[in-house]
Amino acid sequence: MSDCLNVEIRELLPEYLSGTLSARRRQEVRDHVTACDDCARELALLQLVREAYAEATPAVNVGAIVAALPRRASRPATRSWRHSHAFQIAAAVSFIALGGMSLAVARSFFNGNPVSAPIDTVIAANTTAVSGDMPAISFAGGVSDLGDEDLEALLSALESIEALPVTEPAEVPLSGTGRQGS
Amino acid sequence: MVEDLTGRDDSLDSTLIQRWKEGDERAATALVERHASALARYIGSLGERDSAEEVVQDTFVRAFSSLETFRGDSSLRTWLFTIARRLVVDRRRALRRRRDVGSLEDVDAATEYTALDGLIASEAKRKVWGAVGKLSPTQREVFLLRVNDGLSYKEIAEVAGTTEGAARVHYHNALRTVKENL
Numbered sequence: 001m002s003d004c005l006n007v008e009i010r011e012l013l014p015e016y017l018s019g020t021l022s023a024r025r026r027q028e029v030r031d032h033v034t035a036c037d038d039c040a041r042e043l044a045l046l047q048l049v050r051e052a053y054a055e056a057t058p059a060v061n062v063g064a065i066v067a068a069l070p071r072r073a074s075r076p077a078t079r080s081w082r083h084s085h086a087f088q089i090a091a092a093v094s095f096i097a098l099g100g101m102s103l104a105v106a107r108s109f110f111n112g113n114p115v116s117a118p119i120d121t122v123i124a125a126n127t128t129a130v131s132g133d134m135p136a137i138s139f140a141g142g143v144s145d146l147g148d149e150d151l152e153a154l155l156s157a158l159e160s161i162e163a164l165p166v167t168e169p170a171e172v173p174l175s176g177t178g179r180q181g182s
Numbered sequence: 183m184v185e186d187l188t189g190r191d192d193s194l195d196s197t198l199i200q201r202w203k204e205g206d207e208r209a210a211t212a213l214v215e216r217h218a219s220a221l222a223r224y225i226g227s228l229g230e231r232d233s234a235e236e237v238v239q240d241t242f243v244r245a246f247s248s249l250e251t252f253r254g255d256s257s258l259r260t261w262l263f264t265i266a267r268r269l270v271v272d273r274r275r276a277l278r279r280r281r282d283v284g285s286l287e288d289v290d291a292a293t294e295y296t297a298l299d300g301l302i303a304s305e306a307k308r309k310v311w312g313a314v315g316k317l318s319p320t321q322r323e324v325f326l327l328r329v330n331d332g333l334s335y336k337e338i339a340e341v342a343g344t345t346e347g348a349a350r351v352h353y354h355n356a357l358r359t360v361k362e363n364l
Contacts, residue, residue, distance in 0.1 A: 001361045018332025045361070049314060049329050052307035057223040058234035065218060065239045066211050069246045 001045075004038040013043050017050060195258040199249060214242055217259055220331055221266055227326045228270050229319075237273070241266040256340055260333065263341045313363035317356050324349050325356035 004010055009032045015021050016029045033039045195216070201209035218238055225234040244265050245252075252261065314322060323342055327333045328349075333341070338349040 001364075003358075014328045015332050015334075017329070020332045042357075045310070045364075046329050048307055048310045049326075049360075052311045052314075053223055053227070053326065053330050055307065056226065056311070057219055058226045058231050060218045060222045060235050060238050062211065062214050062218055065214050065242050068239055068243055069210055069214075070243065071207075 001041055002038055004036050004042070006032065006036070006039070009033075009036075009039060010042065013039065013046055016043070017046055192254075192257045196254060199252065199258070202246075202249065210246065213258070217262055218242075220259065221262055223330060224263055224327070225266055225270060227322060227330075228267070230270050230273070233273065237266055237269050240269050244269070256337065259331065260337045260340055263327070263331075263333075267341060267343075309364055310360070313360045314356075316363055317359055320344075321352050321356040321359070324352040325360070328353050 009029055012021060012025060012029050016026060021029065033043055195213065198209040198213050198216075202213070221238045221241055222234045225231075225237045230237055241262055245262055252258070256264075314325065317325060320342070324338055324344075327338045327341060328335075335346040335349040335353070338344070338353075339346045342349065344352075
């Protein structure tokens with residue numbers, strides 16, 4: 001038995017027999033097989049294999065199998081929202097995010113520097129923290145917008161702040177004055 | 183039910199699974215009826231004819247236990263075949279520990295297929311059966327998944343734990359060998 005050179009059609013023969021081809025592809029195969037002896041013989045051989053195995057298929061008792069299946073009715077038809085995957089994932093993400101935020105806030109509180117904050121913001125925060133002793137300054141537009149007096153005030157404020165962060169966390173201040181140099 | 187219960191209509195499987203999830207127990211019966219014979223035939227082709235019904239039942243029990251999580255990435259039949267194959271491998275492994283039983287690759291095809299000759303009524307089918315029986319276990323598995331069930335090479339690769347390319351080569355080598363042995 002020789003093989004047809006039309007590999008594309010030969011590849012479709014099993015699907016043709018299984019009835020899984022689209023109507024258009026099915027017609028293509030049918031037209032080709034009608035005109036090609038090699039493919040007609042190959043198709044007949046594959047059909048013979050299917051029939052032989054269908055005859056020798058071990059018997060199964062569908063009723064017994066169904067009786068052994070886990071009962072669907074024993075489970076709730078709809079799962080509680082608290083047990084849904086979406087809720088569990090959202091809860092986990094929220095928990096991690098809140099934990100991270102808490103850690104960041106705690107670090108900035110103990111070190112006196114908000115985590116990842118821009119330098120202007122850091123300066124503003126520290127300046128605000130010492131504002132009880134120093135003249136109030138405001139530089140919402142950034143350091144470059146400050147006048148001479150404001151800059152002097154800012155430099156005085158900075159001098160009163162310890163430049164290097166301590167490695168051990170300082171005592172948590174009980175009053176709202178913020179952290180000052182120790 | 184007017185549908186072809188044994189055909190490979192994936193959308194019908196999806197509908198039945200949805201109905202079963204909604205509490206329709208008859209959908210479970212329909213699903214078993216659709217796939218039980220194909221599973222038994224496949225398990226038989228792996229050399230487990232005597233335990234085919236038991237493995238089919240175990241396959242469905244396992245599948246229905248996790249049907250809630252079946253996402254439909256592959257067809258239901260492919261998924262069932264994958265479970266069945268794993269069960270056969272596990273059974274072989276368990277038996278091998280107790281006594282000397284071969285793996286999937288060690289099945290004595292000649293003995294198995296000679297013993298089943300009597301099941302096939304026609305001479306032509308018996309010859310085809312014998313020719314398929316001379317294939318290597320891997321070639322036979324791939325060939326029969328393609329011819330009997332119309333599985334694509336991608337689906338065969340998924341079931342048999344190989345690649346699409348290897349499945350294609352096994353199929354064509356098997357087909358050539360069967361033709362030569364007729």
